[in-house]
Amino acid sequence: MVVPASVADHPGIYHLLTAVFQGPSRGEFRASLEDPHYQPHDRLLVKRGPQIIAHALVTRRVMEFGPIELPVAGLDWLGTLPTLRGQGHGRRLLVAAEEHMASTGALAGLVWTRIPHFFRRTGWALCGRHFHSRGGARDVISGLIARGLLRRSHRRLNIRPWRRLELGALVRIYKQNLDAAFGPFQRTEAYWKWLIHRGGYDQICVALDGPDLLELEEVHAPIVGYSVTRGERIVELLSAPGCPTAAAQLMARACRDAIERGRHTVSLDAPPNSRVDKLFRAASGKRHHHQMDPSLVLMVKLLSPVKLLRALAGELHRRAEEAQLARPLELGLLVDGKKYRLAIHRDRVEAVGRNIGRSYLRLNVADFTRLVLGHFDWDEALADGRVEPSTNLALEAGRVLFPPLPLWLPPLDNLPARE
Template sequence: MLEACQVAPARAGDQSELLHLLAGLPAAPTRAEFHAAVDHPEHDSANRLVARLGGRIVGHLEIVPRDVLVGGTTVRGAVLDRLAVLPECRGAGHGQRLVQEAEERLRRSQAVVAFSRTRIAASYHELGWSVLGRDAATPGRPTEILARLLEEQQPRDGESVTMRQWRHVELPAILRIYRQNALRYTGPADRDETYARWLVSRGAFDSIIVALVGQDRYELKESSARIVGYCVQSGTRVLEIAADPEFPGLDREILARVCAEAIENDRQEITYESSAADALHAAVAGDTSLVHAGDRMIVAKVLRPLDLLTALAPLVAARVAADGVREMLELGLDAPGLRASIVVADGTGVVQPGRVGRSYLTLSAEELARLLLGQCDPAEAAAAGRLEASTQVAVKLAGQLFPRTPLWCPLWDDLPA
C-alpha cells in the first residue's frame, strides 16, 4: 500500500527545495517571482501548499485568490497554479491530494469557483472538475502573419490611430479597455487598479504597446489623446491584445504592428495566446491547425453553486429583458450540491432554493458547472445523455437563460516573472 503524503502550507525555509521541484515546469518561477507573490494584494502564505513524504517535499500547488468575471458578473474565485509532483513520486495520488486540500481551503474562504490550466485534465476530471476548453496558444511566423493581415485589411473609417510604448500613467486607460472586452467572457480576472499595479510591478512582460487617437502629448489624463487599444508581450509571446469596441478591426492593426516589430528584431516566430474564440488565432495560424498536441486545457470547479446561481440571477434577468421576453420564466436545476430554480419576472431574477418546478434539468455537478459558466449547449448535452430534461421547454429555457459564453483566462495574470 502506497504511503499517503501530508499536505500543509509551505514554510519559510522551503524556498530552495520548492524552486528545485518547480524547475521541471514548462514555465518555472524564479526567486523574484516568490518575492513578487508576497506583494500580491491578497497574499496569504497559507495558499502555497506542499505535499511531504517522510519529511521530503514531493509536491506543490499554489492557490491564487482573485475576483473572476463570469459573463459580466463578478464572483469570488481562485486559480490553482503550478501543480507539480516529483517525477519519481507521480501516480501515487499526491497531486490529487493537493487539489483536494486546496478545494477545502477555498470552500472555507467562501470562494465560489476555481479555475486551473493543465495538461492533465483527466486527473482533475476524476476529482469532479469540469473541462471547459482549450487554453489556446497559436505560433506563427511574423512575415507570413503580416502578409495575411495586409492582404485581408479593410479600410477603417474614423480617426487615424498611432501606436507607441505605454506610460505608467496610462494604466487606468488600459484597464478601461481590458474591462470593455473582459465583460463578455467567462474566466478573466476582474482587475482593479491596485491589482493591475501589482501585475505590472511583478514584471511578467517585456512590452506594452498602446494605440491612441488624437494629439499625443504627455498628460496625466486622456484630454488630447484617447487610448483605444493595447498589446502586452513577453518575449515572443503575445499575451493580450484588446481594442475599444468602437474601433472594429483595430486588434488586427495592433497585431500587424507587433509582427512588424518582430521582423525588425529578427524574431522568426511569435505565439499568440488568447481565448480559443479569438479570431486573431486564424490570422496567426493561416492554413495550419489551430489545435496543437501540447495545448493545455482550462478546467473549473464550482464550489458554491447556489451562490453562483444567485450572483448570475440579475444578469440572466437583464438578458431575458434584452430579448424582449415579458412572460414569467422558471427553470429548475437538480444536481449534486444544488436543488433550486431561477425565476425571471418583471426584469428581476430570483433564486428559490429547494424547488425545481415543472420544467427542470437533472444533471451532474460537472455539467452544472459548464451550464452556469456558459460552456454548455443544453440541446447537445441532452442529446448526448449528459443531462435529463423534465420537459422540452426546460432545454429551450436553459439555452435562453445560460447561453454559450466565450472562455478566456488571460495568461498575463499567471505568467511567471
Template structure:
C-alpha cells in the first residue's frame, strides 16, 4: 500500500491558534510485525532510500532536504515500522491550521504513507494508520486530511471522501480564444460610449522575491472566510518560495513602470502559481475580473508556446476560473476518474468538532428561514447528543435526542460537519435515517454543502 501568522502591512492580523497538545510520552505501538515508533534525525538517510524504493520514483535529495527545512518539521512527525533494523513502513504527519468560515481549526495532513511489498496484506498499514491517527490527536488536531489514489483502503477505516470538485481542464487554445473573444466584445461595447475609458492592459510578469508581502496580502484577502485554506505564516511563505516546487509565479500590476520597493504591496493586484500547465493557485484583488482574465491569458500563451495542449485549474469550487474553463469547452475533473488523487478527511471527535463550529448554526438557521428554537438530535449508536439553537446561543446536550433526530455513522456525521454530504442522496441510500420530516429539513439547514478546498501549493512535489 502506498499513497503519496503572517506579517503584512495594512492588513488585519489573524490571531494565532494554539494547539492543545496532550502527548506526555513518546508514541510506541506494536504492529503485526514490529514496533511503530517516531523517527529521529539519524533515520533520514534510510527514510530517503525507503521512499525512493516504495514509491518507485527517485526522491531528489534536494526535495527531501527541503522537507527538513519546513519551519514546522520535526523528525518525530514521521512514524516508522521496523522489522529488525529494516524500515518496512513509513508515514509523515504535517500539522497545520486551516480557515473554516470564521473559525480556525488545527488539522494534520498524512503524506508519504507506504509499506514495502513483502509486508503488504499483513495489517501493517492498518496498524500504522491507527498510530498516525493517535499521533494527530495527541498533536491537538481535530481533523485528519490526506490525498491518495487508493481511497478504498482509507474508507473502510473511517475516512471520508471530499466530494467538492476543485479541478477543471480545457485546451489552452480554447481558453485563450474564449478570453480574447470576451475581451473584444467588452471593448466593442465600451466603444459605443466615447466617455468610457478603454480597457487597461495590465503588466503581467514573473514574480520577484522582494514582492512576497504582496502575495501574502492577496492570499489573506481571498481566504479569510473560506473553508479549508491553510493559514500560512511568513516563515511558511518563505519556505514555499525557496522550495520552488512550481515552474512560474506570475504577478499582475496596474503599471508597466518600475515601482518602488515598498510600494509593491498594493501595486500587485493578482498572482498565479503554475506548474506543468496546472494553475495551482490564482488569486486577485476583489472585484478585479480583468486581472484574473489577463493572468489566465498569459498562462495559456506560455503553455501553447511550450507545446502543451491543456490547462488544468485547481481552485475553490465556486471560483470563476472553473466557469471560464466550462465556457471554453472544458470539463470538471470527475472524482471517479481512475487513478485520480482524491482528498479524504476524518473528524476524530464529532461531538468536539460540533462544539468548535456551533457558533455558525444560528446564522444557518436564519439563512434557511427556520424559526427558533431549532433542535436536531444526532444518534451515532454508541453516542447521542442534541443541537439546540435559540436566538442568542447554541447548546449541545449530551445523551439527549429529542423527537427530531438523525441516525447515522460517525463517518457520515464527519461529512455532514465538513459540508461534504448530499443529505437527500444519503437518506435515499439509508446512510442517514431521519426520525421525522422536520429532522430532514433541519439537517439541510444546519449542514449545508460547503466548498471545501485545501490548497495544493503547500504539498506540490518539487
C-alpha cells in the first residue's frame, strides 16, 4: 500500500535513496526539505513493516507558459529497493503520485528520466531533451570582439560577483524575460532564496550599468543582467530588456573566468535559438546544439486535459484572432478514444469533454500532450499518419491553435547541491 510520508520518515527516506540512487548528497536532501513549497506528505512511500522499500517525491511548481501560469508538479527520486523490484511497487507509486499531483491542483506532471518506457504505460509523453551549446572559451571572446560587442565605445558595464542583498535584481530580470517563455518555473523571492541557498552553482555575476558603489541602492547602479555558472557551464544568462550588451559582456566574463581556472571549453544553457543562444553560437562559430545527456528525457503527463484546455482558452483565442481564423468553429480532439471539444467563438474559446463534433483530430495521448505543449511536429505526424484530421477545417484550426512553441525548462531549477 502507498502511504504519504511524515517528518518522522525523513531519516529512513534518506537511507533508502542512498541505497537506490547512491545519492542525493546530504546537502541536496536537506535542500529538498527546505523547498518553500514542500510538504512531507508530498513524498509517497511503500513500507514493509517499519522499513521503507519504495519512494517518490512530488514537487509543486507553477510553469510560465506564455501569458499563462500553469500549476504543474514534478516527480523526483522514484525508486524501489533493488531486491524488491518487479513486484509492482514502482507502478503503484507512480499511479499514487499522479493522483497526488492532481490533488494539488497540478494540470501536468513532469519528470526527467532515463527510463521513458516505464512512464509511457500510464500515459506520459516524451516532450524533449536538454540541449546546450558548447564552444571554445577563447573563440567565444574573439567572436564577441570580432562582432564589435566588446568595443570600448560601447557602454562599459561593471561586472562583478552578485551580493545577497541584490536578490531583487535576480527576481526582476528573470521576470522580465518570461514574456515569451514557455516552460520556466515561476520564481518568487522565497523560491529564489531557496535556489541560492541550495547552491547548485559556483558563481552568480551581475552586470551593473554604472559605477559599483557598495553603499548605494540598486536604483543608482541598476543591475542589467546576471549569469549563473557551474564549472565551465553557463547555466543561466539573462539580461534586462533594452540592454543587449549585458549578455555579451557577461558571456565574455564567464569565458575569462573559465580560462583562468584552466578550462578551454564553455557551454551555455539557453533556449535553442533564443537571443543569447544565437549570440553564443555566432561568437563561438558553432552551429549545432548538443544533447546534454542523450539518455535523459523530459516526460509529461496531462493530469486533467479539459482543465488544461480551459486554462489555455485565452491564449487559444488570441491565436485564432491573430490568424484571423473564421469563426464560430469547433474543433474536436479524439485522443485514444477520449473526447474533447473546443468551441471557438468570435470573443472566446470554450473547452468541454465527452464530445468531438464533426471536425476533429484523431491522435494518441502522447501526441495530444505534445500538441497542447507546442512540442508537436505537424508535418512529421501527418506524414506518419499519427494525426488524422476528419476535415480540412480541423487541420487548419489545429495548426493555428497548436503551433510549435519553444518549450524550455531552465536547468538551474534542477541543479542539485554539490555536497
